[in-house]
Amino acid sequence: MHRAAVAEVFLTDWHRLDRDTFSIGAQWPRGHSLYRPRAGQQDPMLLAESIRQAGALLAHTQYGVPLGHHFLMWSLSYDVVPGGLVADLSPTEIELLTTCDEITMRGRHLASLRYSVTAFRDRLPVATGEAAFSCASPAAYDRLRGDRRHASSGALPAPVSPDTVGRESSRDVVLSRQDARRPRQWQLRVEPTHPIYFDHPVDHVPGMVLLEAARQAALALARPGSPVPFRMSGTFRRYAELGTECRIRARADRTDPAGHTVVQVTGEQAGHTVFTCAVGTRPAH
Incomplete structure (x- = not known):
């Protein structure tokens, strides 16, 4: 997930539905140290971070990106339906139905990925989202960043x-x-x-x-x-x-x-x- 702290990993499981569509489980805590509920609703930034993590998960587990490669984020969006993120007395369980829409390979490795997400809660759609990123090997990243x-x-x-x-x-x-x-x-x-x-x-x-x-x-x-x-x-x-x-x-x-x-x-x-x-x-x- 490109996270060092286990507590910051929100995804729990995943399985493939067809070639480029996946069901990814996520759980959000009732009281995150940063993304706390406000006005009785979970912080939508939990959704944004879960969408980001979904891309990292699929890149590494499904599309052959080696661990240690760098991701360059190009876009990320979400849209929540009214009442979709109400905070309950238990952690929020979310299913991210994720479809990889644009897949670019460089040889055997993923070069870039664009994917769309529909978030379900209790089998009801509560949000949608999209994201896109490209991948760089450690050597390519060193050349790109240089002294910076x-x-x-x-x-x-x-x-x-x-x-x-x-x-x-x-x-x-x-x-x-x-x-x-x-x-x-x-x-x-x-x-x-x-x-x-x-x-x-x-x-x-x-x-x-x-x-x-x-x-x-x-x-x-x-x-x-x-x-x-x-x-x-x-x-x-x-x-x-x-x-x-x-x-x-x-x-x-x-x-x-x-x-x-x-x-x-x-x-x-x-x-x-x-x-x-x-x-x-x-x-x-």
Whole structure:
């Protein structure tokens, strides 16, 4: 799963349904240390991480990717139906019906994969999602990254208030305090020793941390009342480097009569767009 901590592995089992379709079981804890329930609902980032893990699982077990190879995430999205992630008095059991839609092989090894997911709970569909990534051998990754493999992060800027971004601890906040001259903009703040965001040493900002930044930016712009980020669609264009300022910009695109808001989030670093993400929020009720 490309995780060092057993507690951060959410997948439990899998079996093949046909050539490129699989049923993957997942279990989410009632009280994760980071992705805690809010307003009686599981954090949708548990779904996003489960979708990411599903791709790693299938790449290694079904498509011949050796352990130790690197994955380059290009996109990840999810869309949750209302009430689909209600937190119960027991762990949340999910089935991820996963279909590998685009498979590119290089010789006998997987070069890239795009897959779609339908999440079921008690046999009812509760969410959909998609993801895409490419694979690189250790040698190819060394050539790609070069000296940037040894970059380190600088001093952390002060965080925004955890309450404004749906987190309970300042350590979990990945957005800096806003500059009054730059409304709706934040500096990305990453702590490489964070036990969840950086489960193991890496030489860049992980894609899941960038999605978390988009999530926090959307909640910072949303109306009060614990809105739920029920939809997210992220695209990654280049690596987000450690030790180089990454500016997070957010813009509320529209709000419909039901209170659903779409926030467009962009990450920019050294004059280049690192990632873009559309986040949909709706009232918790």
